[in-house]
Amino acid sequence: MHSLITEGDAMTAGAASGMASLAWLLVALPLLGAAVLLLGGRRTDKVGPALATGLSWASFGVGVLVIVQLLGQDAAQRAHHLTLWNWVPAGSFQLDLGMLVDPLSVAFVMLITFVGSLIHVYSLGYMEHDPDKRRFFAYLNLFVAAMLLLVLADSYLLLFVGWEGVGLASYLLIGFWNHNPAYATAANKAFFVNRVGDLGLSIAIMTMFVTFGGVDYATVNEGVGGANQATLTAIGLLLLVGACGKSAQFPLQSWLGDAMAGPTPVSALIHAATMVTAGVYLVVRSHVIFDAAPDAALAVAIVGAITLLFGAVVGCAKDDIKKALAASTMSQIGYMMLAAGLGPVGYAFAIFHLLTHGFFKAGMFLGAGSVMHGMNDQVNMRRFGSLSGAMKVTWATFGLGWLAILGVPPFSGFWSKDKIIEAAFVGEGWKPWVLGGAALVGAGVTAFYMSRLFFMTFHGEKRWTDDVHPHESPKIMTVPMMVLAGGSAFLGLLLAWPFAETAPIVSWLSPVVGEHGEEHPVLAVPVLMTLTLVFVAVGIFLAWRRYWSEEVPEVAPRGSVLTRAARVDLYQDAVNEGLFMRPGVHLTRSLVFADAKGIDGAAGGLAALVGGLSSRLRRLQTGYARSYALTMLTGVVAVLGALWVIQ
């Protein structure tokens, strides 16, 4: 077909060979699992969970073979294009269904299949006693398939299929326990808010077609050079709207906290490690557009900066362990968006942080699930405390995640987040100070709220309710936590590998996202690093004083104005309700009324006429049929008569 040329670098996607030509298996295996479990019904109750887990690992296996093949090739040869079939041939719109296997998509494949499979394993324990376990695993498999399709797609339209596919899986899993009406509402909310974002993405795709004549990455990237600035900026901003919905970025962030209604493994996989990072993927995948539309890129960075602070502030006030982690996820994705908005200097670090975050945040969510498992499904941290003794493995693995997200050297987050902070300080004028400042302050707030969470849960005094007997979770749950904790500890170091000339993650991704020259932050790197560590230390200290050394009240005190605002997510729901929901309900009600009374009635009082007519005709039922036939006949005769006259 077409040659795929990514502008800004020399990488050309050749026809797929070797393992890469089997990349469709990555999607097909988990999809098969979902189909078997959903169509097989109760017959698959017993084998279903194991089968789903096995297929997820099989997909990981394929991923490993693909990455091994890519590692054996020259950096410039690592993009493979796979055309599967002719998908939408409609007039001038022609699109094949194909996959793009390149370093960027393969990095995601590894994250999705590895963390995803670990979470399948964890769920075998976590969901053991749930009567609908089979359905749960079917949805998990469906999610993995859709997420892989999202990252492997070779066109924006196919990406969109995966994009809404993961949204569907997210909807199904948030509402997995939808016999609780609040959970059903949470699922709907997630879908609705995402649809608003998807509206932006759809219009972006339509604009691409009218601008470039195609919606596959190759055509779009080739055409960017000849397109005008305003159009590119518009496309970039529309893509950003889509990314905001999926990645819970301001102002479309309101659904993520409620999404914690889903079972905790779901929160770990979908609402922390993978799906919510799809917005970052979208921006990085579209880097050619953003490179050519600096205003749109700046908007991405600003949205990221706002969200990273927004999430961090909210995280400080939440007492529900999962909601605090959700706020943290939002904030961390804000960091990734900020990095992605910085341009070539930030793309690789956005993905780098995305990968390390996938490990440490998933690990901490699984830890939270383990805590809930041992605490009768309670989530209120004010009734936790001092769990480090009862749950040693959970404490240790969670602790590694905590150190990682804080950015304490040498744990994973240190390598990835510090790079983002450095990159944010690159530039001229107000931008480095504002964006970099936000990233720096965010690091301090992050240290505070994560330490608060960690201390309230595992340290200080016991504040348990009378009916709980905390205990460590079974091996099937703790082993995945240990593996993820290993990632929290070492993945950053491995991917950054400070002893090499270029960090491995940077040289891996640079064929896709382009190289960038030596750029210097407005403050020297050692200064920044020291500042960051000082902010982090202050955050930890403040949290230690209030939530470890002092007694934590079992009922939250009223708190300051800011605390109260943060507790209700800075009034995000009140704003949405006031601006959209209530006017919407009002509009719908009035229209229903007007349609019945107005339009229907105004059709010449037809309703009344019909009422009278039909009541009279009801008495003459048989005669009525005849009268209709007669009308018909008269009509036809009239036509024929008219024609006769003409002749």
Next chain:
Amino acid sequence: MNSLPLLTVMMVVPVLGAVVVAALPAGSARLARPVALGASLVTLALAVAGWVAFDTGSDAMFQLTETHSWIPQFGVSYALGVDGIALALIVMATILTPVCLLAAWNDVDEAETGRLKRYFALMLVLEAFMVGVFAATDVFLFYVFFEAMLIPVYFLIGLYGGGRRQYAAMKFLLFSLAGGLVMLVSVIAVYFVGPGGDQGFLVEKLIGNLDGSEAALRWMFVGFFVAFAVKAPMWPVHTWLPDAATESRPATAVLLVGVLDKVGTYGMIRFCLQLFPEASQWATPVVITLAVVSVIYGALLAIGQKDMMRLIAFTSISHFGFIVLGIFAMTSVGGAGSTLYMVNHGFSTAGLFLLAGFLVTRHGSKMIPDYGGWQRVTPVLAGTFLVAGLSSLALPGLSSFVSEFLVLQGTYQRYRVAAVVAALGIVLAALYILLMYQRVMTGPKPAFPEDQAPPRDLSLRERWVVAPIIASFVVLGFYPKPVLDIINPAVDKTLQIIGVSDPQPAEASGSAQ
């Protein structure tokens, strides 16, 4: 070319089936159902044969043609033939008919032998007319089928419907007749401005040969358009549909909304665009506006409904808005999208109406607030209902996504604002479908009186009803090519007749906008 008059046979088979069903002795009235199903399956097989015989590379406007002189004095012929658009709709109709027959299996009590026989006979007669109306290539013959269709539908609603069936049937009839009469005037007028002669009503002879004043042609366009807008139905002549849909049986509602209403949008392509290209372009701003209003209005009204069947009817008003939008965008993308949409909408509406019907059979109420928690009672019914709903909200990966995207894309090429406003329908669709699902299916499991058995999940028959519908969502979602391949040439031809070509990509033409 064809020795077997396939299209005629496709009408004769269901009519014969109807005669046999009606003639069954009272003692074996139960056979009405298998006989009817058999006849419809034979018709389906014939339609598939037509699909296979259809040559996508052919230059002819119509294939599988049959032309016989009928009333040569008035230029009327019995002329049948299909292009890709008509063929796709006929195949959809012949798939949906057996599905609906199977869904309607227990609609009428076996003891009422006469009612039972008439019910199935009427559906077969309706099928014959559906084939006829899409296959007619003579304007007058089309008009005859267009009006004749009303009769079986009138009786299906009026005799077998719900509590207010008389009112609904009459309202349906009056709206349709009013539209039909306006069209009749245009039909007659077409003959006058056409070339005349003993084949003066043939579509092929008329295209490009209408010799009337600009004003006259525009009035004739309006005559056709009004009838089709009522049928489609578009805002503000939509009010008959919710009543007809909620009062008729689900199977009737499917045939009515899923197939018959497509005559409206099909007619817009065949008779408005092809016969009156200039007038069509003249009317486009108004039509596009009405279509966008329909999209948003139908969706908002759907959100506000408490009656499931009315809700589904309003979603269709929204979806028909999309179809009309794509047709009048006059681009190859929009045209292909609209035609594909007509096919996909048939299946997704069938899924919603029939599954809602299965639910109503179990609980005896159409009102959404009477439900809640049914996912825990009938999980398969709930799951399939959700899939049908997802198809209605055009979830990517399911068939309706492809068509909805193409319609919006094709519209966006010419009318940015209209496409963007209509795209809001994407968000509203999520609201009306998922709020309905939430209210009906989620929540705590409902309690049923202990002295009666709890409702059962889908029976084997019901699963067979749902299976082909859901299969169509997935297959056409990922592989719409077979349908698009037969649609594309017909859409191209239509655009040629109108004399418009697709807008070029801004970047390729070098002029940035």
